[in-house]
Amino acid sequence: MAKKVVATLKTATGKDWAKVIKAVRSPKTGAYSFREEMVPVDKVQEFLARK
Structure with missing residues (x-):
């Protein structure tokens, strides 16, 4: 799966996305x-503010 994400992010439209990892208790x-989540x-900032 990681190869697909990397390949997608190398395109011009892929630079508009970020992979966010959040610790949830x-x-x-x-x-x-x-x-x-991508x-x-x-x-x-909205994603990180959500619970």
Whole structure:
């Protein structure tokens, strides 16, 4: 899968996207998990502000 993401990001339209990784804490166990998502560059701050 990583090869597809890298190949997509090398195109001109791929530069408008960012891969964001956010640590999310589980309310049940208190353990952290990581949430990865491809978001447009201008929406990165909105993604990080969400719970």
